[in-house]
Every structure is written in C-alpha cells, then in structure tokens.
Amino acid sequence: MSGKNAREERRQERLREEGETAGRERRERLVKLGSATAFLAIVVVAVLIVIGQSGSDGGDAGNIVGAAEVRAELDGIPQRGLTLGEESAAVTLVEFGDLQCPACKGFAEGIVPEVIASKVRSGEAKIEFRNFTIIGEESVTAGAAAVAAGQQGRGWNFIELFYRNQGIEASGYVTDEFLTEVARGAGVPDIARWNVDRRDRAGSLREVQRSSEEAERLGLTGTPSFAVFGPESDGVEVLGTPGSAGALEEAIEAAA
Amino acid sequence: MKAPAEGTLRAIATFVATLGLAVAAYIAIAEADGGAAACLAGGGGCETVAASSHSELAGVSVALLGVLGYLLLLGAALLRGDGARMAGFGLGLVGFAYSVYLTYLELFVIEAICQWCVVSAVLMTVLFGLNAIRMVNYVGRPA
Numbered sequence: 001m002s003g004k005n006a007r008e009e010r011r012q013e014r015l016r017e018e019g020e021t022a023g024r025e026r027r028e029r030l031v032k033l034g035s036a037t038a039f040l041a042i043v044v045v046a047v048l049i050v051i052g053q054s055g056s057d058g059g060d061a062g063n064i065v066g067a068a069e070v071r072a073e074l075d076g077i078p079q080r081g082l083t084l085g086e087e088s089a090a091v092t093l094v095e096f097g098d099l100q101c102p103a104c105k106g107f108a109e110g111i112v113p114e115v116i117a118s119k120v121r122s123g124e125a126k127i128e129f130r131n132f133t134i135i136g137e138e139s140v141t142a143g144a145a146a147v148a149a150g151q152q153g154r155g156w157n158f159i160e161l162f163y164r165n166q167g168i169e170a171s172g173y174v175t176d177e178f179l180t181e182v183a184r185g186a187g188v189p190d191i192a193r194w195n196v197d198r199r200d201r202a203g204s205l206r207e208v209q210r211s212s213e214e215a216e217r218l219g220l221t222g223t224p225s226f227a228v229f230g231p232e233s234d235g236v237e238v239l240g241t242p243g244s245a246g247a248l249e250e251a252i253e254a255a256a
Numbered sequence: 257m258k259a260p261a262e263g264t265l266r267a268i269a270t271f272v273a274t275l276g277l278a279v280a281a282y283i284a285i286a287e288a289d290g291g292a293a294a295c296l297a298g299g300g301g302c303e304t305v306a307a308s309s310h311s312e313l314a315g316v317s318v319a320l321l322g323v324l325g326y327l328l329l330l331g332a333a334l335l336r337g338d339g340a341r342m343a344g345f346g347l348g349l350v351g352f353a354y355s356v357y358l359t360y361l362e363l364f365v366i367e368a369i370c371q372w373c374v375v376s377a378v379l380m381t382v383l384f385g386l387n388a389i390r391m392v393n394y395v396g397r398p399a
Contacts, residue, residue: 026396033395037342041349049357052313102309134303136367169308170367221303222292 059167061178066164067185070157073113077121081150082159084116085126091230091255093125093248096132096215099142099162100169101223103241108163114245115252125230125252129159130211132223138174140208145179147204148197149188157186230255259393269333269344269386273326276379280322283372287311287319293372304368310361318358322376325351329383336399345391348384355380 077084083092093115097104112127119125131143142162149158162182167173179198180191188194198204218227218238226239226248233255242248259265286293292306305311311318325347332344355377362369 030392030395033338033342034345034391037346037391038349041346041353044350045353045357048313048354052310098307101307102312103307134307136304170365221294221306222287223303223307 058165059171059173059178060165061173061175061181064161064165064181064185067161067187070160070164070185071187073116073160074156077116077156079150079153079156082129082147082155083126084128084156085120086123087126089120089123089126091119091125091228091233091252093119093127093252094130094227094229094236095127095224096130096211096218096220096227097159097224098131098133098135098139099146099159100135100139100166100174102166102169103222104224105163105166107224108160111242111245111248115248118245118249119252124256129155130214131208132215132220132225133208133212134223136170138170138172140205141198142174142179143208144200144204145183145194145198147207148194148200149183149186151197151204152188152190152194154183154186154188158182158188161186226251228252228255232256259389262390262394265386265390266333269383269390270330272379272382272386273330273333276376276383277323277326277330279372279376279379280319280326283370283376284317284319284323287317293370295371301368302370302372305362305366305370305373308361308366308368310358310366325380329387332387338395338399341387341391341395344383344387348380348387351380352384 074084078086080087095107095112097107115125116127120127129146131139131146133139133143146155146158146162149155165178165182167178180195183191183194200206215225218225218236220238222241225241227236228239228251229236230252237251237255239248239251242251283293287306292303295302313321328347329344329351332340332347334340358373359377362373
C-alpha cells in the first residue's frame, strides 16, 4: 500500500516539475516573441514618423524660387485685386484656397496653370482667388499679404510664388521676412505701402475674413474648392475639388 | 485576476476593429475629393487636419493607412493561433504608437483636433489593450 502511495507521489512530483518546466518555457517564449514583436512595431512606427517628416523644404526666406516661372505663366494677363484675366470674360472661376494648404500648392503647380493657359489667357474666363483660411493664423497673415499685393496688381504673382515656396504649415515660416521676399519676387512695386496694406484691419485682413465666411456659407469643407458662375450657370455653382484641369475646363465651358 | 476567455477578447476586438474600419473609411472617403470629415462639434478642426500635410504619408492618405491597419487587426481578431495573437499585438502596438504621434501632431503642430481622429485613436488604444491581454495570456497555448 505504502509503495503504491510512494509511486503516486513521485508521479505527481514529476507532473508538477513538467508543468513548471512547460510554464517556464512558455514564459521565456512569450518574452522573446513579445520583445521581437514590440521591437519590430517600434521600428515600423519610427519609419512612418521619419517618412512623414521628410518632404517639404520650402518656407526659406533666403531661397525664394520660381519667380521667373511665375512671371512667364502670368505674363500679359491682366490682374485686378486677386482676379486674373480679362474683365470682360463671361465666366468667372473662383478658387477658395489657403496659402498654407499643401493640396492647394499641388493645384497651383499643376492644374491651375493649365486652366490659366487654356481658358484665362484666351479670355474665355477669369479666375479669382479667395482666401479660405482653415489652417491657422499664419494663413490669415499670408492671405492678407496676397490681398495687399493684389492692390498693386501683383496678387496672382504673389499667390503662385507663395505656393512654390510653401513650407510646412503652422511651422512659423510665414515671417515678415519670408512674406517680404515673396512680395519682392512677385514684383510688388511699393513694398513699404504693401507692408502697411497687409496689416490693414479694415482692408486686407477684413477681406480675408469676409471671403472665409463666404466659403463657409457656401458649405465648403476643404481647400482648394472651386466655384464657377457665368451666363449659363445656375448662379454660383460649387464644383468642390475637381481632380483635373479638364474637369475645370468643362465646368467653364458649361457656364459660358 | 483571471484573464477573460480568448473567445471573448477576440469577439470584442472584432467589434472594435470593425468600428475603427468604418471610422477610417469615412475619413478616407470624405478626404478623397479634397473635402474633410464633418466635425459634428463644428469648429473646423476636421478641415484643418485634412488640409494639413500630415494627413498624407509619402502621398498616401493616413486615413487609408488606417483602413489597412484596421483590416489587418480585424483579420488577427478573426484568426486563431499564436500567429494571429502575435500579429494582433504587433499591429495593435504600431496602431497605438502611431495614434499617439498623430494626436501629438494635432495638439502641438497642427493645433486643431479632428474628433474622428480622436475616436480612431481611442479605438486603436482599446485594440492594443485587448491584443496585449490576448498575447500575454494565450501565446503558447492551444488555439
């Protein structure tokens, strides 16, 4: 009887030891696998962050680029305020944009020049830029500077040149120095007057606020957003953000 | 404290990942035509975040990456075994850590809060917690 008990005790002891070994091995495996997975996850996140931070190298007041390109794009096309094109053009295309918005920069460097070349230069349409300042205070400062440049007939040069030199939004690059260099590159003739005008609360700053409020009234939710009006349009038709110059050209033709 | 049954953890993770997938898909669709998700509380935070350069990663919408992440987490929740347990933990950690980074960007760089992004960050945090509990308690055990 006692021999049987002793065997049973040894069996239980052996099972306990095996269980402990299995538990220890499982814990060791868990630590190794968990550590490797956590390390891999952290590497992935670090790579995502690095990719996200690389990119824009604009916003440098000491290195304003693209002035000649902008001059060539707009050369010979009349400007009044922030409107580009013949005053008599039947159709008006309105762009609601934020000078700090990267998507607007993409449009300014791709789609908008195509429309200017095909529809504005020919006199079929004029294009009007209205500030829709959704990113922050620096957007208002930049927008008012564009309005002030427009008062000297260089609004579109300012806008196009700003976009070509745009930095990372809300990073503090929209300084007096940066704006002044953009204004010089845009060919604003009287920088001293422009400096006064861009700070005018009842003038350019009020205009930026007014156009942003108008965009909100139209129900726009992002930038750039476009609208068109002409003899055949049903009042102001909101186009949203068309994906191609062709879509904007079709909207202009439909409104003419 | 006794851990919840793995089946319960997987069921909750499936539900949360599906919710996250819906939120990320909504943001991605709203931003696809240059717009933004509608911030129910107003204030324009969603528009500001959508217009930010941080809403894209090497030209790919962050919301689309979110859709992909939630799909993978959904797959990990639906599958059994150690592979799914470890994948769920790894993906959950990536999603959680990246959500922390994105929330930091919203608060201190973009200076605007998109409530849908906050919802997604909370869902990612819950998924990370569920997957961590699942891994610690069930890796090495039969599926």
